[in-house]
Amino acid sequence: MGPASDGEDVDTQEAIMRATYSALCKHGYANLTMQAIADEFDKTKGVIHYHYDTKEALLVAFLEYLLDAFNRNIAVDEDEAPDERLLTLFETLLFGPPERGEFDHWELMIALLEIRTEAPYDEEFRRQLTHNYETVEATLVAIVEDGVERGLFRDVDPELAATLFLTCLNGARIYQVTLRRDDVAQLTSDALETIVRDWLCHPEGPEDR
Structure with missing residues (x-):
């Protein structure tokens, strides 16, 4: 190059x-x-x-390019309360940024899915996708930790909560783009909001710490 x-x-x-x-x-x-x-x-x-x-070198660079665009789309507002930050991130991961991003959200998800299918056979693809997963996971963990520390969230394991959320989010995006079912992402969004409001958050509000 x-x-x-x-x-x-x-x-x-x-x-x-x-x-x-x-x-x-x-x-x-x-x-x-x-x-x-x-x-x-x-x-x-x-x-x-x-x-x-080579085509392989081009596609490695292309995956990095896609993931950079994806990470820019999911930047969170640190001034929001942890529960609102979490729900905003869910919405962005499921539907794209509130303002139109550089790419159509679902086209971007399809492009990433195309390359994900090759990751089991390509170490560099796998490395980049693993880094991306860990970046999103760390963002979710940090939000949950902040909510627990403030007393807004129950005293849950932030890593387990992040794994639950990511599994739901990734599954919803895959089903939406492969089945072309427009309701999957919205149903997942509604379910995750219920989990945050009824399970993660303290029913009586933040505790004094």
Whole structure:
């Protein structure tokens, strides 16, 4: 891969990432070729090969690009109360950011799912996806810990709670994009809000600490 020596090079790499995204959404991972990516690109296939020697190198960079966009979308407002922060994060993970993100949310979920299917066979994909999972998990753990410390939440194990939430969220997104059932994400959102309000939060409000 050639170095990004100036703004033009950076713009070219951004255009390659966008072309890869378009090609992946159009053709799926199994039929994704360098030519299919080049067809979505306004320059020659040789320009793609200049930056990325192989399709594998391009897709490793592309996964990092997708995960960066995903992580920007789930940034939380530290000024919100822990319960509201948690529910806002659930909504973002299920439906995308309140303001439209860089990509259509469900297209982004499909693109990530396409690459996730290859992770059992690709160590670099697995490494990046594991890091992403751990980043989201750590965010959830930190919110639950904050709620417990403030006395807003019951004295639960934050890591177990984060695992429960992530399992529900990831399952809902996979079912929504694979089954094309528009109600899955909303039903999961409603269920998770009930869990937070009726189980996680103290029924009588924050305790004095």
